[in-house]
Amino acid sequence: GENVEQHPSTLSVQEGDSAVIKCTYSDSASNYFPWYKQELGKRPQLIIDIRSNVGEKKDQRIAVTLNKTAKHFSLHITETQPEDSAVYFCAASIEGTNAGKSTFGDGTTLTVKP
Amino acid sequence: IAGITQAPTSQILAAGRRMTLRCTQDMRHNAMYWYRQDLGLGLRLIHYSNTAGTTGKGEVPDGYSVSRANTDDFPLTLASAVPSQTSVYFCASRPGGNSPLHFGNGTRLTVT
Numbered sequence: 001g002e003n004v005e006q007h008p009s010t011l012s013v014q015e016g017d018s019a020v021i022k023c024t025y026s027d028s029a030s031n032y033f034p035w036y037k038q039e040l041g042k043r044p045q046l047i048i049d050i051r052s053n054v055g056e057k058k059d060q061r062i063a064v065t066l067n068k069t070a071k072h073f074s075l076h077i078t079e080t081q082p083e084d085s086a087v088y089f090c091a092a093s094i095e096g097t098n099a100g101k102s103t104f105g106d107g108t109t110l111t112v113k114p
Numbered sequence: 115i116a117g118i119t120q121a122p123t124s125q126i127l128a129a130g131r132r133m134t135l136r137c138t139q140d141m142r143h144n145a146m147y148w149y150r151q152d153l154g155l156g157l158r159l160i161h162y163s164n165t166a167g168t169t170g171k172g173e174v175p176d177g178y179s180v181s182r183a184n185t186d187d188f189p190l191t192l193a194s195a196v197p198s199q200t201s202v203y204f205c206a207s208r209p210g211g212n213s214p215l216h217f218g219n220g221t222r223l224t225v226t
Contacts, residue, residue, distance in 0.1 A: 001173065009154075034214045043204060044157070046214040089156060095212040101147070101172065102215060106156040 002027040004092050006105025014113050019080050021108045023090035024072040030092040033073045034102070035064060038087045047088075048075070051095075080112045117141065118218035120205050126224045127195050135190045135221050137205030144210045146188040148172075148180060150201040151220075157204065163188055164210075195225045 003026040013019050023033075034049035050057045050064045050073065057064050061080075066073040077084055087109050091102040121136045139146065144165045149157040149172075159172030163182040177199060179191045188207075192199055202222050206215040 006156075032212050036215075043217040043219050044215075045217070049214055051212055101159055101162055103159075103173075104149075104157040106154060 002030060002092055002094075002103040004090060004103045004105045006090050006108055008108060009106065010109045010111075012111045012113065013080050015080060015082060017080055019077045019084070019110055019112075021075045021088055021090070021110070022072060023074070023092075023105050024070075025092040025103075026071065027092070027094065028068075028071060029094050032093050032095040033064070033066060034091050035075050036089045036091065038089065038107075040086070044089060077110075080110075082112050082114050085110055085112045118205055118207060118216055120203075120218035120221050122221060123219070124222040124224075126226060127192075129196055129225055130194050133192045133195055133223070135192075135203055135205075135223070137188045137190070137218060138186050139188075139205075139207045139216075140186065141207060141209075141216065142185060143207035143216070144185070145208050146182065147206045147208075147215065148178070148188070148190045149204045149206060150174065150199075151204060152201050160190065160203075195223075197225045199223065200225045 006023045031052035036044035037047045038044040061078045063076040087107045089107050090105040093102040118139045147162045148160040158174045161180040163169045166185045202220050204220045205218040
């Protein structure tokens with residue numbers, strides 16, 4: 001089955017700096033890659049996703065890049081703010097059917113210091 | 115109800131007891147999922163259902179069962195709870211195809 005590895009497990013940055021989280025996946029058939037943000041005690045919520053037919057997607061301060069050849073994708077957060085502090089999860093799945101079971105990385109705890 | 119509702123919010127359960135975690139969604143999503151979240155291990159899929167009447171096993175199904183009698187409800191049952199099932203359980207759903215998961219607020223279960 002699919003295996004997703006996420007690095008780093010913890011990341012601390014100063015407010016205003018950029019943060020980058022990287023994930024690798026094992027199944028070359030995976031074609032859908034969402035990122036979720038989970039604040040302390042809350043549920044995971046989607047922040048951005050990318051499909052295998054594009055290499056990059058941006059939404060304001062957040063961007064995701066995908067390298068299908070190398071089977072890795074990354075989350076980029078620019079101009080970080082204290083409210084960006086949370087646990088971030090990447091996921092990979094094979095879409096196209098209703099199954100679409102997502103395999104998650106183990107998460108990155110991001111701390112943005114004011 | 116808006117989205118996914120899970121109940122109970124938290125529960126302390128004696129080992130060996132039977133427990134059903136409830137999950138209801140009002141978005142008419144076809145696919146539903148149960149994940150458990152343990153510190154440092156991310157979210158691991160327990161069981162899933164592509165559509166009403168069908169279910170499948172995820173990566174950690176042992177000790178758990180599910181049913182999907184209709185579109186809205188997807189209960190998770192622990193037949194005989196063990197301490198290793200102490201975790202936070204999230205129910206999730208999606209319309210199907212290339213779409214993100216919508217999560218419930220989770221159930222924090224402690225098995226003593």
